[in-house]
Amino acid sequence: MSDESSIPTRVYPADLLRDFSRRVFTHFDVPDEDASLAADVLARSDLRGIDSHGVARLRTYYDMLEHGRINPRPRIRVVRESASTATVDGDNGLGLVVGPKANRIALDKSEDAGTGWVSVCNTNHYGIAGYYVLEALARGQIGWSMTNTTSLVAPLWGAERMLGTNPIAIGFPGRDEPDIVIDMATCAVAYGKVEIAKRRQEPIPDGWAIDAAGSETHDPDAMIEGGALLPLGSRREQGGHKGYCLALMVDVLCCVLSGANWGPFAPPFALRQTIPSRSVGKGIGHFFGAMRIDAFIDPDEFRAQIDDYVRTLRATRPAPGTNGPLVPGDPEREAEGVREASGIPLVLPVVEDLRAISKAAQIPFD
């Protein structure tokens, strides 16, 4: 959910936003089926309360398509494969199209080989990592999803941006209890939270960021202007080397394994950011995994145990001042219930962006 619940918003039905996104993509000659797919990924993010990755990003996709930085009609190819693996070249297509198609290859491989693992190069921003896991869960499989992103994070003991926020998502299906859905960046905090602190003119908490000299800072501007985010764990004493290791792991699986640009060489997903002077591969990279549960254990038994696990977690004695642990996926599922019924609240700058797109592309919005 938004961190800025006090900020004025306008509420739109999810279907209206999905349809608008779809028409924006087709405006740039994205094939109908691909445009629907891409719009669905964005809508799913808005429904699940991850406002930063839904139609709030449509403006950037628009800009990238408008300036020819993304290929609207990619020829997505499997360039190497084995029984349980594939490497996919996304032909510089929308990550919102390349991602779902590559993920399906992982799910299809898994049907035959028990598991499927797909590393993807020459792709772009793919939306929320969790989307791909939900697709796997819909097919009764365990799904994994990772991507690299533009560098924003310093390795522990580094003074500069060398790694992306490189998320990991994984999902496990329950039976009567909801599925467990993990979707987490490998840095301490999302960049968007630093931007919110800046707008509010508030200091940022311990352990979030360093300034351009590499010293920890509480000034959001010092992070934004040449500083960096800290990895999960933040400092050596609290395990900051572990968050750094996780970001590196995601980067190698997504990029080195596929032939994409890793680390500081990831191309930015924004027109205004400079493209790194060196390229070590093609585009950015994703990594998808799919595991057929019956390749390991009776699926009914697995789901019953997940139910037991979820109930056990919910019965944990709560820490003081809390209601006890959440089960991963709880907040997003609850948001989805609310927003399916009552619509997506958009902050006014996002509404203005969509109106500007509407005017420029001659697509009705509101």
Added chain:
Amino acid sequence: MSDESSIPTRVYPADLLRDFSRRVFTHFDVPDEDASLAADVLARSDLRGIDSHGVARLRTYYDMLEHGRINPRPRIRVVRESASTATVDGDNGLGLVVGPKANRIALDKSEDAGTGWVSVCNTNHYGIAGYYVLEALARGQIGWSMTNTTSLVAPLWGAERMLGTNPIAIGFPGRDEPDIVIDMATCAVAYGKVEIAKRRQEPIPDGWAIDAAGSETHDPDAMIEGGALLPLGSRREQGGHKGYCLALMVDVLCCVLSGANWGPFAPPFALRQTIPSRSVGKGIGHFFGAMRIDAFIDPDEFRAQIDDYVRTLRATRPAPGTNGPLVPGDPEREAEGVREASGIPLVLPVVEDLRAISKAAQIPFD
């Protein structure tokens, strides 16, 4: 390396310790080949400077075998499999034997199917997670290794021990540069560091632990006596929910997927700790993955890119007061070089343990 470099130690050649461990295992009727394997896992830990997981643990393995809590001659079985997967029942054998054998199944599956994934139940403490990754690297593959452990960690917003320290290890081979070897627990800090603080009568840092009431504590005794470790990230604001998610992910892959005891139901690896009153499966669980690099990309290209990545990380501008980022695996590899040449320093309590075993089992030590 040890955190207690000022503490007096005695130095032993790695081969002497390996041979002593091997004879201790055979004393309990562990077959020769299995005893050598188990001793090798312990020796590798000592060589790599992970003192907590080497012969320092031999006393516990001894106790568990002596009391019939571990089966010295397990019939390790594949209970379910597909082209790229297997589920292994370790028949309550030594984790130091079940682990390496299950890991080989993953590596063998990978030769045929491109990847191999093995979930293991009915097993015990398997030593360092990194050992299994090194085995994969020796075969030119990417290796993954995870295990659950006795519960010690609170989920974020929980006031009690519900999860193990559940490590994740993964390794990527380089060409001229050393391999990248990640081996990390998913909690903020190792339990051993709390014990060290207790012995030194020093407070523990922020973000490590909670007391029995669930409040953050700086008192090592308060953690040890009914408190819990915090997950990586420690608090909500710094991403403590993410460390909790990772520990849960490891637990499901190791235990729910194999039929082992997850979460608070993991049996303890120590005689003095009480066995949980409820059992939800068999023993503890491990999870191994193996990926053939040529199932994704030309291995020479992969290794050249890993070299480039390692050099790029080493060239990162250092944070003030540091020498810049380490590459994961650096400290352990450096320890291995030193200790291969000059031996393993053991603290005196460990020497006393080994002498007591020597006397009881009539196996010469020193």
